[in-house]
Amino acid sequence: MSGARRIGPLAAGLAALTMVLLAGCTLGPSQRPALATYGPGPAATVTTTAPASGTVGPGGPGQRADPIRWQGCADVADTDPTTGQQFDVDCATVVTEGSAVGSAGRRSIEVARARAAGVADDAPVLVVLDGSPGQHGRSDVAAVAAGLSPAVRQHFAVVTVDLAGSGDADPIDCISRTDLGALATLGADPTQPEGAKALAEVTRSITFECTDQGGPDLPLVNTTEAADDLDHLRAALGTDRLTVLGRGAGATLGTVYADRYPGRVQAAVLDAPANPMDAADARAAAVGVAAEKALDAFAAACPTFSGGCPLGADPRGTVEKTVAQLDAAATPGTGRVTGGSVLLSLLLGLGDPAVWPGLAGDIAKAGQGDTTALASRLSTALGLSDSRSWVTPALIYACNDTAVRLGPDQLATAVQDVRAQAPLFGPYALGLLGVCGSWPAPENALGAVKANGAPPILVLGAVDDPVAPYESVRALAGQLASAVLVSWQSGTHGSYPASACAAGAVDGYLLQGQLPAVGTLCPP
Template identity: 35%
Template sequence: MYSHRRTSAAVLGALLLTPAVLAGCTSTGDDEPTASSSAPATTAAPEAQPIDWSDCSEQIDPIIEGRPGSDRDLSFECGTTDVPVSYDDPEGGTLQLVLVRAVLAGQTDRIGSLQVNPGGPGQSATDAAVQAALTLPTDVLARFDVVGVDPRGVGLSTPVECISAEQKDELFAEDPRALDETSLEESFGRVDAAAEGCAEKYGAALGAFSTVDAARDMDLVRQSLDDEQLTYLGYSYGTTLGSAYAELFPDRVRALVLDGAVDPDAGRQERAEAQAQAFEAVFDAFAANCTGLMGGCPLGGDPRGFLNDRLAQAAADPVPSSRAGETREATPGLVLNAVRSALYQPSAWPQLAQALASAGEGDSAGVLTLADTYTGRTDDGTYTNVIDAMVAVTCADTDEEFTREQVQELAADWNGKYPLFGADAARGLYTCTAWEAPRTPLPARDAEGSAPILVIGTRGDPVTPAGGAVDMATQLLSGTLLTWEGNGHTAYPKTDCVTGAVNAYLIDLAVPADGTTCPA
């Protein structure tokens, strides 16, 4: 998976799909976009459409009850608006976007809307808006409405859905470190089958889910919200979306916070290798933390060795689960997805240690819970559309392709260099080779003429290594770099130093000195 921001509100996506909330919040248009018609393209700029808002506090309040921040006096609205399927033909078909707006009671000196995106690509921004309302500093909420817009194809916004739950179960269960010819051919075949199914369902319309078009959507939403300029908080892939917006509309930027920046200079191979290397380093940090516990580490004195034993065990005899109704057993792929899931945030490290220890005793329930959090699998065996959307957006954004032979060579090489995560990172490079869709590669992003943009990197980020933030802040002509010396994916609002700097920037447009570092 490319990158996303895990939050305690992950369940909100499923709950927002209940019929009661759909009555006020869901798309009422066609389920699938269609390819652009043969009508001649026009250069006329599309007009922003009004947002059809309805109060959905009664539906969201029970979902967040008891969560930290739920005692805040918040109100929620759900809304829909239409955008063109193709900006080359804005008078052609439309697709519907779904929004959530959170407002703190008693706002004073309101500045406008703060659009948020949690990353992925494929993570729900409507979920993120609810979570942000619970966790962002009240100083920010007192000045901004928080707005989450599920990007086209994501969440509730005309979601792309074309990979079956059975296909996902098979893809995630396979052993990513099995590099024999038979295992690789089976893996490539699964990817081919998923791509063929999506091409059959959507055809050329798969190309409509590009980041460039999602950024254009953001500007129409900005206009519909009556904001003169955009104020934006983007995490992980959300930094790609935000920087694309700044490139397209530099004069419409008020303030952009790009936290956990994806390297704009790196190709897919370079990013995949950097991520594999970073995950290895963060696993070592997890292991050191575990062995340093006063009560002792449940994985013993060698957590990496313990994990390797569990992977070998799962390959020979997958581990059953005590979870009621669970028919799956933990394979090496599911074990590694559980590890990857927990390495996103140090707060999940104790859960990982206990899950692996339990797997060593023959119960994979904890492993499956962590793995499902990562892949978007729900308790009833269905999945959110995060994987479908991630692939659709990622592949619409690039024209890079890798042959099976190239992937096989890289997997063998990286398996030696990065023994837990390298082979899996290399195998993922084949996905967009199989994907049949028009491409809109991301532009170079210098955002000439933009207001100052704040770029944040975290030294121990396994998903978007800190070097990506350095490159993004350098490439953006108005970019300013802020680095947190901590561990985990993204930084705001986890520490007072980062929080203070970001708050001052969002509210007062006070930009920290370029290169500022915050301690762990």
């Protein structure tokens, strides 16, 4: 869509840690939808009607909060650095009840609001949950607003949130730069002796530091509690119902919110969500399978890159050789680029074809002994040079959202089971899940969601998305009581607003209360 770009400044939208731990998927080959309707926008429309706010879900009738008090925020940019678009930006703190996180037993979320020129102070609010906790929250509100379609950002006041434990909302900054570096340089196969040792050491260190800093409230930093916090935000905004647009882990949070508070939903767009019902080990295996397919597409596209393919005549073979070569040359977990670092870089980039040429060049250099560019790519994507890396809250939420705890023996069995379908990425993806191996038991592990009584919900999924495999997105849409799925024939992670067809469906839904026809399939 002209004038619009994909939500979020990171190339892939999610880091591989969160893909593996939060991206819901089911193991199996990609399948395309049975029904197909092509076109630049909704092929047919059905007017939506929100239910009365009295419809009660597992979260109860709704939270209470003091009215929000917007004020200027000098530390939040009012200009999107990519497009130069300017917004009126305000900030606020919403204190929530219930679970104690942070000082004096208070739990709070930090929010920011961006309004394009001409958007009134009392404009309807769109809460955008982009990516993982801590990834695109309060400080990124201008960039998030600029990433929406023009019609949406000219209608809504856009609100982003630092969820509890992330950003400026009582952050739990418990993963050291040394441990973050170790996570980025794990071995390609955690069942190999050196790889298993590195994984065990970083897991032990992270668990100790986070349980020490987070204390007994650490398990309460989870998506279920975050959904309750969102309803506190709704109450503070003074509205009976909330309009939400989520992407990736943010879409998963939007799903849980709709399930817990179906009568408090005005509209919800869920772009590439996880399926909360899927077990984390099945998700990890499925991410590995999806990444193998995406790597084949990456290799096939490599000869078309400007200047030719830097990976030579056999791009996939070169990648595999580079992974093995670097794993043999560097001890995993010590901060030196390993074969696992190559796989992590690929997991970060395979969902965004725009970065493939640069990624291929960096991997080629690494195979020739120069790992500087690849290390820099990983550092930037994971926020290792930032004052706080978003990987820390993302990992905390991810581990607290699942009851799966894979010890060395269970991990070895799981790796063996997936190796035939995903020989390169399967062991590595499951190894990342092993980071939660000694984590405390969850307070609210995610499970099945129905959102009974919610208004119609719009779900978006790309049929070859390597981050949120399509089968899981489609399964989730089938589980939700009132969902309509729009599919996109693409391997790009995140359909809105990258696909003009999907953007048209979202605009019609949010602005006119209309849904696309069942079975809509957007063209490449």
